[in-house]
Amino acid sequence: xxxxxxxxxxVIETAYLPALRRISLPLLECYGYDATPTRxxxxxxxxxxxxxxxxxxxxxVLITTSSLQHLPVLERVxxxxxxxxxxxxxxxxxxxxxxxxxxxxxxQQNAARVLALDHWMVRTQASNHIHNINEIKCIEGFxxxxxxxxxxxxxxxxxxxxxxxxxxxxxxxxGVIVDIGTHTLAxxxxxxxxxxxxxxxxxKLSYARDRLGNAIATGDFTTAEGEALLxxxxxxIPFTLHLNKYAGPAGGQKGMRIHxxxxxxxxxxxxxxxxxxxxxxxxxxxxxxxxxxxxxxxxQDVVFGDQRLFxxxxxEVPAYTQRRIAEVTALLELQQQLRGNH
Numbered sequence: 001x002x003x004x005x006x007x008x009x010x011v012i013e014t015a016y017l018p019a020l021r022r023i024s025l026p027l028l029e030c031y032g033y034d035a036t037p038t039r040x041x042x043x044x045x046x047x048x049x050x051x052x053x054x055x056x057x058x059x060x061v062l063i064t065t066s067s068l069q070h071l072p073v074l075e076r077v078x079x080x081x082x083x084x085x086x087x088x089x090x091x092x093x094x095x096x097x098x099x100x101x102x103x104x105x106x107x108q109q110n111a112a113r114v115l116a117l118d119h120w121m122v123r124t125q126a127s128n129h130i131h132n133i134n135e136i137k138c139i140e141g142f143x144x145x146x147x148x149x150x151x152x153x154x155x156x157x158x159x160x161x162x163x164x165x166x167x168x169x170x171x172x173x174x175g176v177i178v179d180i181g182t183h184t185l186a187x188x189x190x191x192x193x194x195x196x197x198x199x200x201x202x203x204k205l206s207y208a209r210d211r212l213g214n215a216i217a218t219g220d221f222t223t224a225e226g227e228a229l230l231x232x233x234x235x236x237i238p239f240t241l242h243l244n245k246y247a248g249p250a251g252g253q254k255g256m257r258i259h260x261x262x263x264x265x266x267x268x269x270x271x272x273x274x275x276x277x278x279x280x281x282x283x284x285x286x287x288x289x290x291x292x293x294x295x296x297x298x299x300q301d302v303v304f305g306d307q308r309l310f311x312x313x314x315x316e317v318p319a320y321t322q323r324r325i326a327e328v329t330a331l332l333e334l335q336q337q338l339r340g341n342h
Contacts, residue, residue: 001025012064018293020299067093078114084115091116111321113317116324118324124187126191126268136259138237139237143254144252144253144254145254146158155246155248172225175226176224176228185203187255189234192234202232208227209227227245
């Protein structure tokens with residue numbers, strides 16, 4: 001299998017390649033291109049140009065550039081004959097880009113080839129503990145990332161894969177609403193979808209604050225949000241979503257709590273490299289461990305494995321992409337409401 005990576009930034013080095021080494025797929029050859037000539041990663045054969053990469057008989061291309069470059073690169077890749085194109089989250093970075101993308105996807109051949117990926121969309125183990133969507137009263141989603149402090153005592157972000165200080169200067173639109181809100185929305189919506197729910201989605205913003213806890217001002221198109229609280233409905237089910245990139249040393253909670261009408265709670269969270277699903281009731285707590293890093297499962301089941309989505313259920317690829325587009329659209333519209341039109 002020949003795979004091409006467009007964009008060789010930190011997500012490749014800290015997440016994709018370690019996952020590919022762990023799942024050890026046979027006969028996988030990886031090629032890559034990055035607009036920065038000095039970027040070269042062991043395990044990926046670098047091409048000198050995008051044209052050189054796209055000229056190879058690739059089975060799949062993964063677009064892992066910065067989010068603003070996803071659409072321009074996708075437009076180039078769609079001109080090739082590559083049968084499977086996977087775009088990292090968020091599939092585009094602006095509402096204008098989303099409009100252009102939807103025009104491209106009206107072509108059925110394009111739609112069949114493009115998968116908008118969020119690796120959290122494989123976190124649907126909670127659905128195994130619920131028999132019917134009508135059992136659900138409400139859902140609490142949360143992504144509370146651990147953080148550290150700089151010399152001035154101000155909170156600083158940590159790299160999601162290494163735990164080391166994240167040296168990037170986070171700026172809008174890379175705040176929590178779009179950057180990490182997409183993860184939890186994808187997880188919640190795929191869980192509800194598996195239980196027979198429809199694609200209905202409404203999202204409202206309760207508040208958004210910057211890294212230091214200050215409100216985001218209208219007209220501020222620079223400052224990234226560090227924390228936000230969203231509310232809404234999924235297939236008519238009420239939800240809240242708490243996002244915080246600066247939750248301090250006690251952070252690290254990443255999942256959701258599904259409250260059932262009978263008083264039970266299905267809790268899904270990350271614990272270290274593993275995932276834990278709990279059924280909490282008056283009788284106590286039952287725990288199921290899903291071992292291993294999430295990227296391993298996503299790349300194996302969705303992108304590269306023998307039972308990957310493009311082979312297992314190719315007719316479902318456009319629907320997955322449309323669900324991811326709906327989530328990004330809703331979150332980008334919140335950005336417009338928060339900051340003003342931009």
